[in-house]
Amino acid sequence: MADRLLSFGDVILLKEDLEYLRPGIWLNDRLLTFGSQYIHENLDPDRKEMVTLICAPECEAIKFLPDSVEGIFGSLNLHEKAMVVFIINDNSHPKIANSGSHWSVLAYSRETQCFHHYDSLKNRNDRAAKEVAKHSKSLVRSVEPLQFRSEETPQQQNGSDCGVFALEVIQALLEKGLSGVNDLLTVDPSFAVQRRKDWIKIISELIHARYAKISDTEVEYCDDLFVFSSKPYYLRIHLPKQVLDDETGWAKYDADAGIFTICVPKKIKGEHFPGLDMVTELLRPQREKPTAEPLVQEVSGGINQRGDEEIESEDNDYYMEQQPKSIDEKITSGSKTGYGFGWQKSGVLGSLMAEIGQLVELEDPENSPIDERASQCYKMDVKNFNADHYLADTFKPDDQLEHILKLEFECVNRLTKSDIKRLTNLPNRKIPKQKPEELKFLMYSLIDIGFAFCYDGRTTEWENSVESAWTIEKLSASLSWLARFNSIKQTIIVGFSRALTKPLYRNWNLCQAVLTDLKELFKNGRTAMIHALSKVHSLMVKGGEFRYLYNDLLLTDLLLWVQCVDEMVFKNLANELSEIEIQKSDLPELHLEELEVDGQMHLMQIDPEQEGTENTMDSDDLVD
Numbered sequence: 247m248a249d250r251l252l253s254f255g256d257v258i259l260l261k262e263d264l265e266y267l268r269p270g271i272w273l274n275d276r277l278l279t280f281g282s283q284y285i286h287e288n289l290d291p292d293r294k295e296m297v298t299l300i301c302a303p304e305c306e307a308i309k310f311l312p313d314s315v316e317g318i319f320g321s322l323n324l325h326e327k328a329m330v331v332f333i334i335n336d337n338s339h340p341k342i343a344n345s346g347s348h349w350s351v352l353a354y355s356r357e358t359q360c361f362h363h364y365d366s367l368k369n370r371n372d373r374a375a376k377e378v379a380k381h382s383k384s385l386v387r388s389v390e391p392l393q394f395r396s397e398e399t400p401q402q403q404n405g406s407d408c409g410v411f412a413l414e415v416i417q418a419l420l421e422k423g424l425s426g427v428n429d430l431l432t433v434d435p436s437f438a439v440q441r442r443k444d445w446i447k448i449i450s451e452l453i454h455a456r457y458a459k460i461s462d463t464e465v466e467y468c469d470d471l472f473v474f475s476s477k478p479y480y481l482r483i484h485l486p487k488q489v490l491d492d493e494t495g496w497a498k499y500d501a502d503a504g505i506f507t508i509c510v511p512k513k514i515k516g517e518h519f520p521g522l523d524m525v526t527e528l529l530r531p532q533r534e535k536p537t538a539e540p541l542v543q544e545v546s547g548g549i550n551q552r553g554d555e556e557i558e559s560e561d562n563d564y565y566m567e568q569q570p571k572s573i574d575e576k577i578t579s580g581s582k583t584g585y586g587f588g589w590q591k592s593g594v595l596g597s598l599m600a601e602i603g604q605l606v607e608l609e610d611p612e613n614s615p616i617d618e619r620a621s622q623c624y625k626m627d628v629k630n631f632n633a634d635h636y637l638a639d640t641f642k643p644d645d646q647l648e649h650i651l652k653l654e655f656e657c658v659n660r661l662t663k664s665d666i667k668r669l670t671n672l673p674n675r676k677i678p679k680q681k682p683e684e685l686k687f688l689m690y691s692l693i694d695i696g697f698a699f700c701y702d703g704r705t706t707e708w709e710n711s712v713e714s715a716w717t718i719e720k721l722s723a724s725l726s727w728l729a730r731f732n733s734i735k736q737t738i739i740v741g742f743s744r745a746l747t748k749p750l751y752r753n754w755n756l757c758q759a760v761l762t763d764l765k766e767l768f769k770n771g772r773t774a775m776i777h778a779l780s781k782v783h784s785l786m787v788k789g790g791e792f793r794y795l796y797n798d799l800l801l802t803d804l805l806l807w808v809q810c811v812d813e814m815v816f817k818n819l820a821n822e823l824s825e826i827e828i829q830k831s832d833l834p835e836l837h838l839e840e841l842e843v844d845g846q847m848h849l850m851q852i853d854p855e856q857e858g859t860e861n862t863m864d865s866d867d868l869v870d
Contacts, residue, residue: 251480252452255283256301259449261480267442268673269798273409275302278333278349281413281445285420296328297420302349305332305378310340312381325387330354331419332382333412334363334375349412352378353419354386360393364419364427366402366411400430403601407438414441439794440787446671465497467510474508484531486521488513523661523773524809525669531810582615585728587677587803588684589616594799602792607726619729620740627743628835636746636838637845639753647751655700655763656708658777659770665780669805677807688807689819690731691724691800692775693764697741698722699778700763705751710781715789718782720748725796734822739832746836754830754838761828768820772813779805 252259257279266274273281279301286299300308300319308315324330331353337346350371351364361379365371379394402411414433418426463476468491474481490513497508512519521527584592595602596612607626608614614622639647661669680688698721702714721744723729731737738761745760746752767774783801786793830838 252280252449254280254452255287257283264446264449265674267446269439269442270404270406272347272406273349273413275335277445278302278409278412280449282331282333282416284448285413285417289420293421298322298324298327298330299416299420300330300332300382302333302335305334306337306340308332308381309374309377315381315385319382319385322385324354324382324385327386328356329419329423330382330386331416332375332378333416334371334378336371336374338374349408350375351412351415351419353424354379354382354388355424356386358393358424359389360395361388362424363394363396364399364412364415365396366399366408366415368401369396372396397427398431399427400433400435402438403435407435410438410441413445434790436790436792436794443671443787447667450667450670463499463506465508467491467495472510474506476506483528485519485528487517487519520813521809523666524776525661525666526672526806527809529670582617583613584616585611586799587807588680588688589728589730590678591799594795598792598795602795605726605792605795606728608728611728614728616728616730617732619727620723620731620736623723623727623729624740624743624835627740627747630747631743631836632747632752633841636752637841639751639756640842641845641849643753647753647756650705650707650751651753651755651759653704653707653759655766656703657763657766657770657774659774661773661777661780664784665777668780668783669776669809672802672806675806677803677810680807685815687730688804689815690734690737691804692779692808693734693737693768693819693823694724694729694731694741695722695782695801695804696767696775696778697738697760697764698725698744699782700767701745701749701756701760704756704760704763705749710785715785715793717749718785719789719793719796721745724800734826735828735832738826738828742828743833743836746833758828761826765820765824768816768823771820772808772811772816775816776805776808779808 250258251261251263257276259276259280263274263276266272266277282299282301286294286297289297304319307318311318331351334350334352335346336348339345348367348370350366352375353362353364354360355362361375363369363372363375363379365375376394380392383392399415400411402408414430414437415427418430422429464474466473467489469488470485472481472483472485472489490511492511494511495509497506499506584590585595592612595606607623608619643651695718698718701721702710702717705717706714719725721741723731723740723744729740731740741760742757745757746754767778779801783797783805786796786801830836
């Protein structure tokens with residue numbers, strides 16, 4: 247039996263339904279029904295009485311059972327409603343489940359006496375919508391002949407977001423009527439990615455124990471597994487250490503707050519349980535569990551090497567590898583020219599270059615050698631370096647820059663509620679085991695992204711701004727250049743070159759302050775870095791201009807991976823990072839020391855070649 251996740255209105259959501267909220271996958275009928283009923287349920291009471299929602303299953307009955315429409319739906323008195331909203335699917339085979347592939351919305355308005363069709367894919371569903379309109383005209387008592395209009399609708403940019411667009415149209419119609427859809431015409435089509443996340447958040451918030459049935463509550467724990475079930479809620483956690491199934495455990499329930507408190511005894515009293523804040527790792531562990539079983543077992547004949555019969559049961563689902571559909575299925579493995587997590591992805595950015603524009607600064611991401619990208623980024627920074635800007639921020643810093651330089655680093659070494667929600671909603675996929683050299687490269691990427699995070703944090707006083715996503719993207723060569731670094735020092739040098747070329751404040755002392763902040767960030771360990779990554783992940787979603795692609799390519803997998811990295815690895819990396827010092831001579835192509843000497847002489851009105859004579863230099867003289 248499929249695992250139930252949530253019961254709401256007339257629909258029961260299953261765990262598998264959440265996979266349809268991932269980018270690149272169609273929303274199924276249960277999600278459409280849930281979403282539309284949720285919108286309808288949260289309407290103003292007066293508005294709620296004026297409008298009626300006919301969900302997808304009912305619309306299929308109207309479409310395929312025209313002779314039964316009056317008997318099934320007559321009691322709804324749809325002719326008394328100001329508006330009736332129908333969810334349309336292009337299914338043309340009533341006996342074949344899931345044969346449809348597109349959603350749209352049909353609305354009957356009492357005011358206009360007309361059926362209005364909203365289709366996000368160029369009126370593809372007109373035929374199905376007209377069928378529903380024709381068969382339901384007697385229910386709404388529309389005028390003759392039938393009035394039907396295909397209305398202007400925001401258009402999806404792919405073949406999978408029709409359900410998301412349909413829910414937006416439904417919300418606009420139910421809340422504001424026909425005029426509400428006009429407000430959607432100016433919306434960036436990329437909003438669909440955020441809306442999918444919003445629906446995940448809504449479902450997560452509804453899954454709260456205030457609706458629990460105490461009589462159905464079950465708690466089981468043994469070894470490293472903890473399972474809680476109280477319909478419609480379900481939780482399975484893989485603990486880092488073992489617990490004991492005996493009579494000393496206890497549980498209590500606060501009915502007013504809707505909170506369960508459960509105490510589980512440890513097998514070894516006083517033993518430390520590390521990583522209890524690594525939410526995704528607890529829910530879907532990446533680490534392989536130690537076992538004494540042979541690595542190869544013959545299972546095809548139904549008997550393993552221990553001589554036990556293979557038993558199929560629901561418990562086997564606990565560790566079953568799940569492979570939901572995703573955009574990754576379209577990504578081929580890369581080698582010398584890949585990108586993304588582990589530099590193993592390719593074929594995505596090349597097909598999107600016309601849409602994403604200059605999101606990635608690398609000119610040809612599909613064919614650019616991985617090992618050359620960091621140096622190419624540095625060379626481009628040297629080319630774009632603005633000496634006048636640097637000298638102005640060095641010798642005449644404004645009050646805000648001076649204030650920024652004096653700030654103390656604010657390190658968050660715990661996971662916030664927002665972080666926990668984000669980690670909980672990460673996709674369910676296994677991260678391939680990394681070789682030692684690959685582990686090193688990924689750690690350098692963490693340093694690079696951490697440097698950009700610290701720069702933005704300091705310059706915004708850790709409040710972030712509308713420019714934060716841009717700042718982090720541009721300062722992190724791992725993102726904007728898809729770069730891979732060969733050492734910690736190279737990583738920091740490129741971070742400096744980016745910080746002296748791209749952002750508003752281009753100051754050497756600021757770079758040094760950011761480096762100090764970065765060292766403190768890693769000194770605080772894995773949890774602090776996960777908070778930083780979660781913050782960057784969130785900013786990329788909100789940052790617009792297709793920046794969410796950085797999450798799909800790299801940041802999401804980094805968040806999954808970093809939770810299973812041993813804390814000792816971070817301690818060793820923090821120790822190595824603490825020893826790194828960057829001098830101006832480490833960026834010789836920028837000639838920083840020479841520039842500052844010339845700039846200082848210019849301020850003192852001293853000719854560097856003939857001291858004592860009248861100085862005639864201007865700012866252009868400071869640059870070769």
